[in-house]
Each structure stands twice: as C-alpha cells, then as structure tokens.
Amino acid sequence: MIQNMPIDECPGGITSPQGFLAGARGCRIRRLTKDVAMIVSEVPAAAAAVFTQNKTQAAPITVSKSQLKKSPYCSAVIVNSGNANACTGERGLNDAWEMVRTTATALGIPEDQVVVSSTGVIGQYLPMERILPCIAALASEVTRDGGRDAAQAIMTTDTYAKEVAVTFSLGNSVVTIGAMAKGSGMIAPNMATMLGFVTTDAAISQPLLAKALHTANAKSFNRITVDGDMSTNDMVIILANGLAKNAPIAEHTEEYTLFVAALEYVLIKLAKMIARDGEGATKLIEINVIGGTTEDEAARVAGAVANSNLVKTAIHGRDANWGRIMAAVGYSGVDFDPEQVEIFFNDLPILGKNYAILLDEEKATQVLGEENIVITIHLNQGSWGARFWTCDLSKEYVHINASYRS
Amino acid sequence: MIQNMPIDECPGGITSPQGFLAGARGCRIRRLTKDVAMIVSEVPAAAAAVFTQNKTQAAPITVSKSQLKKSPYCSAVIVNSGNANACTGERGLNDAWEMVRTTATALGIPEDQVVVSSTGVIGQYLPMERILPCIAALASEVTRDGGRDAAQAIMTTDTYAKEVAVTFSLGNSVVTIGAMAKGSGMIAPNMATMLGFVTTDAAISQPLLAKALHTANAKSFNRITVDGDMSTNDMVIILANGLAKNAPIAEHTEEYTLFVAALEYVLIKLAKMIARDGEGATKLIEINVIGGTTEDEAARVAGAVANSNLVKTAIHGRDANWGRIMAAVGYSGVDFDPEQVEIFFNDLPILGKNYAILLDEEKATQVLGEENIVITIHLNQGSWGARFWTCDLSKEYVHINASYRS
Numbered sequence: 001m002i003q004n005m006p007i008d009e010c011p012g013g014i015t016s017p018q019g020f021l022a023g024a025r026g027c028r029i030r031r032l033t034k035d036v037a038m039i040v041s042e043v044p045a046a047a048a049a050v051f052t053q054n055k056t057q058a059a060p061i062t063v064s065k066s067q068l069k070k071s072p073y074c075s076a077v078i079v080n081s082g083n084a085n086a087c088t089g090e091r092g093l094n095d096a097w098e099m100v101r102t103t104a105t106a107l108g109i110p111e112d113q114v115v116v117s118s119t120g121v122i123g124q125y126l127p128m129e130r131i132l133p134c135i136a137a138l139a140s141e142v143t144r145d146g147g148r149d150a151a152q153a154i155m156t157t158d159t160y161a162k163e164v165a166v167t168f169s170l171g172n173s174v175v176t177i178g179a180m181a182k183g184s185g186m187i188a189p190n191m192a193t194m195l196g197f198v199t200t201d202a203a204i205s206q207p208l209l210a211k212a213l214h215t216a217n218a219k220s221f222n223r224i225t226v227d228g229d230m231s232t233n234d235m236v237i238i239l240a241n242g243l244a245k246n247a248p249i250a251e252h253t254e255e256y257t258l259f260v261a262a263l264e265y266v267l268i269k270l271a272k273m274i275a276r277d278g279e280g281a282t283k284l285i286e287i288n289v290i291g292g293t294t295e296d297e298a299a300r301v302a303g304a305v306a307n308s309n310l311v312k313t314a315i316h317g318r319d320a321n322w323g324r325i326m327a328a329v330g331y332s333g334v335d336f337d338p339e340q341v342e343i344f345f346n347d348l349p350i351l352g353k354n355y356a357i358l359l360d361e362e363k364a365t366q367v368l369g370e371e372n373i374v375i376t377i378h379l380n381q382g383s384w385g386a387r388f389w390t391c392d393l394s395k396e397y398v399h400i401n402a403s404y405r406s
Numbered sequence: 407m408i409q410n411m412p413i414d415e416c417p418g419g420i421t422s423p424q425g426f427l428a429g430a431r432g433c434r435i436r437r438l439t440k441d442v443a444m445i446v447s448e449v450p451a452a453a454a455a456v457f458t459q460n461k462t463q464a465a466p467i468t469v470s471k472s473q474l475k476k477s478p479y480c481s482a483v484i485v486n487s488g489n490a491n492a493c494t495g496e497r498g499l500n501d502a503w504e505m506v507r508t509t510a511t512a513l514g515i516p517e518d519q520v521v522v523s524s525t526g527v528i529g530q531y532l533p534m535e536r537i538l539p540c541i542a543a544l545a546s547e548v549t550r551d552g553g554r555d556a557a558q559a560i561m562t563t564d565t566y567a568k569e570v571a572v573t574f575s576l577g578n579s580v581v582t583i584g585a586m587a588k589g590s591g592m593i594a595p596n597m598a599t600m601l602g603f604v605t606t607d608a609a610i611s612q613p614l615l616a617k618a619l620h621t622a623n624a625k626s627f628n629r630i631t632v633d634g635d636m637s638t639n640d641m642v643i644i645l646a647n648g649l650a651k652n653a654p655i656a657e658h659t660e661e662y663t664l665f666v667a668a669l670e671y672v673l674i675k676l677a678k679m680i681a682r683d684g685e686g687a688t689k690l691i692e693i694n695v696i697g698g699t700t701e702d703e704a705a706r707v708a709g710a711v712a713n714s715n716l717v718k719t720a721i722h723g724r725d726a727n728w729g730r731i732m733a734a735v736g737y738s739g740v741d742f743d744p745e746q747v748e749i750f751f752n753d754l755p756i757l758g759k760n761y762a763i764l765l766d767e768e769k770a771t772q773v774l775g776e777e778n779i780v781i782t783i784h785l786n787q788g789s790w791g792a793r794f795w796t797c798d799l800s801k802e803y804v805h806i807n808a809s810y811r812s
Contacts, residue, residue, distance in 0.1 A: 053737070054733060054736035054737045055735075055736040055737070055740075055741065055742060055744065056732045056733055056735060056736025056737075056744045057736070057744075084729070086729060086732075086733075087729055087732050087744070087757075087761050088761060089745060089760050089761040090760075092761075121729065122727075122728075122729020122730070122732065122733065123728060123729040123732070123757075123761070123763060232729075232732070232733050232736060309715070309803075309807070310807055313803070313804050313807035313808045314807060314808065316804065316808045317807070317808025319808065321528075322493075322528075322529060323490070323492060323493055323527065323528020323529040323638075324528070326462045326492075326493050326528065326529070326638070327460060327462055327492075327528065327638050329461075329462060330460035330461040330462025330463070330638060331459070331460045331461070331462075334461075335461065336461060338461065338462045338463075338493070339495060351493075351529075354495050354496075355493050355494060355495035355498075355529070357529060393804060394804060395801035395804045395805065397715075397719070397804070398719050398722065398799060398800060398801045398803070398804060399801065401715070401716055401719035401720060401723070402719045402720065402722045402723025402725065
C-alpha cells in the first residue's frame with residue numbers, strides 16, 4: 001500500500017506485467033557490455049509515447065513517431081545504447097528503419113508494430129553490421145526474466161539500472177505496471193527527458209492510455225533536471241497489452257484515477273532515480289514549491305531553482321546559501337512578493353517572512369549532509385504547488401563531461 | 407583606430423574622462439582588501455542606468471532606481487563589495503539610504519544626486535558602523551588617479567580588475583569614455599548582468615544617453631553568461647558630465663553613431679573580460695551565430711549554446727563534441743532546419759550541411775586548446791547574426807561555488 005493508495009510496489013520491471021518478454025545482447029557498439037535491448041509483447045499492445053521537443057531530432061525519434069502515427073499498436077521495441085543515431089542524416093534514418101524491419105522480420109510481426117530508440121554519442125553512424133545480427137538473435141532469446149538485462153543494456157553513464165514495478169486490483173483482475181529508464185546526462189525538463197519504457201497488462205484504449213501517459217509524465221519526467229540540456233533522443237513509451245483481462249478502463253472512473261496514480265508513482269520513482277543518478281551527483285534534491293498562484297507558476301519557480309548551478313554547487317558543498325535560492329526564484333519569471341517567501345531545508349526553517357533569517361548554520365550543514373534533501377519554498381501567494389527533482393553539481397560532473405566521447 | 411572607426415583605446419578607466427574622481431578604502435566588510443569605492447563627478451552629470459530584472463531585488467537597486475527617477479543628474483556613486491545588501495528587508499533599505507545620505511553630506515551635494523550599488527553575499531546586513539566612517543573619509547580622498555583603486559575595490563571572485571577607456575573626436579573636442587566592471591559568478595543574460603560603471607565627459611542629453619546605453623548594453627552585457635544565474639544586484643550606470651565641451655550630441659547624427667559605437671566597444675570589451683574571468687574559467691568562448699531569420703532568433707540560439715553546461719564542459723576538456731552544440735541549437739526554441747547548419751571552431755570547419763562531418767579530431771583538439779575560441783554556427787536561414795560570450799565550465803567553478811560563503 002503506497003501512501004494510502006491500494007497500490008503495491010513489487011520487485012521487477014518491464015517483464016513483470018503478463019505477456020511481456022525482454023532480452024539484451026552486447027553488440028560492441030561502444031563498450032563490451034550489453035548495449036542492445038528488445039522488449040516484446042506476446043499480443044499487440046496499445047501504445048502511446050511522448051518525444052523530445054528538441055528540433056534537432058534523432059533518426060529513431062522520427063521513425064518511432066511515424067510508426068505510432070501509422071498504428072496504435074506496438075508489439076516490440078528495439079533499443080540501443082552507446083550511439084544516439086542523431087545528426088546522422090539520410091543514412092541514420094535508413095539505419096533506424098533497418099533496425100525496425102530486422103526486428104519485425106525476426107519476430108514475424110507487422111513492420112508497423114515496431115518502435116526504435118537510441119541513446120549515446122551524437123553524430124556517429126551505427127555499426128549496423130554488428131547490430132543487425134544481434135537483433136536477429138535476440139528475437140529468439142527474449143524471456144519473461146529478461147527485464148533486468150534490458151534495463152542494464154540501455155544504461156550510458158548511469159551508475160545503476162533503473163526498474164520499478166507495481167500491482168493493483170481493477171475489479172477482479174490484478175494489474176501490473178513495469179518500467180525501466182536511463183538518464184544521467186543531458187537531462188532537462190520539457191517533455192520526456194530521457195528514455196523510459198513502460199509496460200502494463202491493463203486493458204485500456206489507446207487514446208486513454210495516451211492521456212494517462214501525458215498526465216503522469218507532466219508530473220514526473222517533465223519535472224527533473226540534471227544539467228538543463230534537453231536531449232535529441234528522449235522518449236517515453238508505454239505498451240498496454242490487456243492480458244490482465246480487466247474490464248477496459250473507462251475515462252472519468254475510479255479505475256482510471258487509480259491507473260493514473262499507479263503510473264504516476266512508477267514514473268516519479270524512475271524520475272527521482274534519474275535525478276539521483278545524475279552525472280557526478282552525490283544527493284537527490286527535491287524542490288518543493290507551495291503557495292503558488294497556479295501549478296504552472298509553482299513549477300516554473302521549482303524549475304528555475306532546480307536548474308541553478310549556483311544552488312546545486314552550494315548544496316554540494318553543504319553551504320546553506322539561501323540567497324541563491326531567492327535569486328533563482330526571482331528570475332523564474334513568476335510574479336511574487338519576495339518578503340512573503342519562506343524557505344525550509346527538510347523540516348528546518350531557513351528563511352521566514354520579511355526576510356527573517358531563521359537559519360541555524362550548524363543544523364543546516366547537518367541537513368545538507370544527508371543524501372535526500374527537500375527544499376521547500378512557500379511563496380504564500382496561493383494554494384498551488386509543484387515539485388522538481390535534481391541533483392547537486394560536483395567536480396565529477398565536469399570530469400565526466402569534459403571527456404565523454406574519449 | 408579600432409576596426410576602421412576613429413576611436414582609440416587608451417590606458418585607464420573611470421577617471422580617464424575629464425572631471426571624474428575616484429577612490430577606494432578597505433572597510434573590512436568581508437575581506438582585508440579595499441571594498442568600498444566612490445566615484446565623483448566635479449559637476450552634476452546626466453545619468454542613465456539599466457538594472458537587473460530579477461524580482462528578488464537588492465536594496466541598493468530599489469534605492470538607485472528611485473534616485474534616478476527623482477533626478478536625471480548624478481554626482482556620485484558609492485559602491486561596496488563583499489555584501490550584496492539583498493534579501494535584507496526594511497533594515498537593508500535603511501542601510502542603502504544611509505549610504506546615500508552619508509555620501510551626499512560628506513561631498514556637500516544634493517542627496518538625490520547619489521547612486522548606491524552593492525555586490526557580494528546575499529542575506530546579511532551591512533556592517534554600517536564600519537562603512538559610514540569609510541564613506542566620510544573617502545569624500546576627501548577621491549582623486550583623478552583613483553580609477554584603478556575603485557576597479558579593484560568592486561571585485562568579488564574576479565581574478566583581475568576590469569577597466570577600459572577610449573577617446574574619439576567630436577567636432578573640435580576630444581571625448582573620453584571610461585569604465586570599470588566586476589563579474590565572475592551569477593552571470594546570465596537579460597539586462598545588466600553584473601556591476602558596470604561608465605563615465606564620459608561627452609555633452610549629451612539624459613534621454614539620449616539612456617538610449618545609447620540601452621543600445622550598447624543589448625549587444626554587450628546582455629550577451630554574456632557564466633552560469634545562467636541572474637543576480638539580484640546587477641546594474642550598469644553611465645554618467646556624462648559634458649566637460650569635453652563638445653556641442654551636445656543630437657540624435658540621428660554621425661556624432662551619435664560614433665558615441666554609441668565607442669560605448670559599445672567599451673561595454674563589449676568589459677563583457678568579454680567578465681566572461682573570460684568567469685569563476686573557474688580557463689577560456690573565453692564566443693558563440694557567433696550567423697544566417698538567422700532575425701537578430702533576436704540568432705541571439706536565442708547563441709544564448710542556448712552559451713548556457714549549455716555540456717558544451718562548456720566539452721570545450722573545457724578539448725572535446726570537439728559538436729553534437730552537444732546541435733542539441734542546444736535544437737532546444738533554443740528557434741525554428742530552423744538542422745540539415746542546413748554548419749559549424750566552425752575558429753576557422754576550422756567541423757560540420758557541413760546535411761550533417762557532413764568535416765571534423766579533423768587532431769586539428770580540433772588543437773583549436774580547443776587555445777585561450778580564445780570562436781564557435782561559429784551558420785543557420786543558413788536568413789542574414790541576421792548575434793554573438794554571445796561565455797567561458798568553459800571547470801571543476802574550479804564547482805570548487806569556488808561549493809564554499810562561497812565560507
């Protein structure tokens with residue numbers, strides 16, 4: 001039971017829901033580890049996705065968007081890490097289509113039921129001579145236990161694989177949602193900001209699935225930032241194959257509300273894992289803005305603070321420099337009265353109304369030494385709130401990104 | 407002669423124009439170095455300023471705005487470093503007014519002819535018991551040679567004092583513009599992004615002076631970024647005292663064009679110094695966007711690239727990761743055709759149209775080893791361009807900002 005909701009978290013990931021298989025292989029794209037993953041649904045699944053808003057769009061984004069326009073069903077997803085297949089022009093597009101066709105042929109499914117995704121270095125061509133035989137082999141290797149392998153294969157600079165699964169009851173049926181994600185660098189808000197793959201055995205129509213994904217995505221993956229850099233390759237896709245045999249979820253029902261709550265739980269959990277595992281991160285920082293005039297304004301304030309290099313370096317150094325927080329709130333573009341703002345680090349009051357400095361340096365340093373820090377900013381303007389998740393900015397971030405390609 | 411313009415750079419700064427005096431004193435606000443500076447014009451000077459757009463506005467910003475509304479003339483500027491007098495409420499406002507009053511009394515000038523400015527840590531009260539006697543003493547210590555001392559006194563994490571002066575002829579008069587600035591951290595575009603003090607002996611009306619400052623500021627201080635964090639205290643002020651005895655500059659004349667060009671030269675030179683001296687910086691990076699549909703769009707693209715942590719860390723590591731540049735161009739919010747983009751590092755072609763990879767890794771690494779790097783991005787959409795200046799992002803930036811207050 002999660003926060004009084006009839007939702008239970010369970011071990012597992014994308015192969016936890018019924019009828020989903022997965023597998024992974026090392027194809028030496030960039031490293032000697034597993035780098036190609038395949039997800040398969042035993043029956044065609046309703047599919048919905050959100051994609052990066054970056055105008056510089058990788059080939060697999062173009063191809064997958066086109067695929068989901070052609071067919072509301074998807075039976076397989078093929079993903080590679082190590083190479084983003086972005087800024088690769090005609091040849092990159094052909095390569096992405098070739099990955100789709102090879103997957104469809106190997107699995108014996110219609111070509112328009114395959115989606116493709118890539119992550120890694122920009123501006124290099126995929127080693128197709130190594131990838132295509134891998135895909136052919138994977139088609140007969142996917143299993144009900146393959147979720148973990150797939151979660152590992154999509155990692156780039158991630159330091160651990162990111163998986164979540166939850167179950168809940170819909171009528172007499174037990175429904176499962178499973179998911180995996182990768183993040184780490186080039187993480188910014190505004191749409192899907194990394195790769196996320198979600199599977200469920202719930203029966204739900206494609207339009208309603210799309211609606212649920214947009215709702216849950218807005219409060220999870222759209223609310224994280226590592227470095228403010230939006231990627232060319234981001235996508236989050238959800239497949240719902242109906243094998244739980246629940247009565248199809250209808251809009252404006254308790255079942256739909258529960259489904260969205262469960263999906264939001266899964267995506268927020270992954271989003272927080274991504275923020276915590278940001279490149280060089282040592283802490284997960286939640287920016288919790290309350291008392292906003294609208295949710296959008298609260299989110300803009302939270303986003304500005306979460307993106308502030310100065311706030312993130314200060315927290316890295318356990319320095320309770322609340323002035324930098326006030327400065328970021330001030331340039332968020334949102335109208336507010338600075339003298340009404342209150343700031344807390346976890347439960348510790350730092351700043352009161354009328355700039356009352358409540359900060360106890362010793363206690364604050366102690367709180368900032370923790371691994372999970374919630375910075376609450378009360379605007380005292382209205383009753384809307386929004387959360388953002390980010391990480392501290394360390395020398396290690398610079399180290400990783402000064403030599404990513406080498 | 408600068409770039410075929412009849413403008414000459416000369417040694418000096420704010421006391422180079424006729425009739426300007428300056429001085430500085432150590433008042434132990436935070437350090438044992440000089441930290442309070444005074445600038446005085448022997449006769450009342452027309453004054454114009456631009457201020458931070460941050461809603462969290464420091465007390466000296468509120469006070470100086472009010473002063474310039476009351477009077478178009480200014481005879482003295484009082485500045486301190488080490489403490490921003492921001493987020494200090496009523497008491498902070500009283501302190502800023504007290505600095506103004508003490509300056510006016512000590513100099514024997516009207517109170518509404520004094521402007522005040524502060525920079526440093528946010529959220530601490532000024533040590534008025536040490537500052538006020540300093541101000542009183544400074545009033546009799548300002549000299550025609552004091553520009554350098556003042557430029558040093560306004561530094562925070564700056565590693566060197568920033569001064570520029572130029573001369574040019576207007577009719578039979580020789581006009582001088584002098585300036586000093588401080589920058590280093592919390593540097594973002596959108597209005598005055600640091601402290602800048604400009605003096606000139608040109609005769610020019612206050613409204614026209616304001617117009618010239620806005621024009622020149624838009625292409626200089628509004629085009630630099632170190633960390634994307636907009637400060638609470640930024641201001642740029644210009645004082646014109648008319649002692650060069652030129653015929654007052656009129657709008658739509660060659661003289662006005664020349665004055666703006668000279669002012670722009672001075673401000674761009676300071677802006678580049680600020681970017682180069684960004685916290686932890688080892689390089690000055692110019693983002694030169696050409697082929698844009700409008701100047702505003704070109705500036706948005708340049709700003710997105712200049713603000714990208716990933717681009718800045720890659721350049722720090724001499725990694726020619728042009729994919730990150732394409733990603734930043736893509737999320738700038740500007741419409742463009744990615745396949746039309748060309749990228750150069752200094753004169754070295756990196757990316758051609760249709761994603762033609764022209765990159766010679768060895769040559770690129772050599773270029774990226776230089777201290778001044780121009781990244782030219784040709785959008786091939788129109789004929790407008792814009793430049794932005796920034797610096798690389800190093801571990802030293804994190805080091806400085808993880809412990810700024812300590």
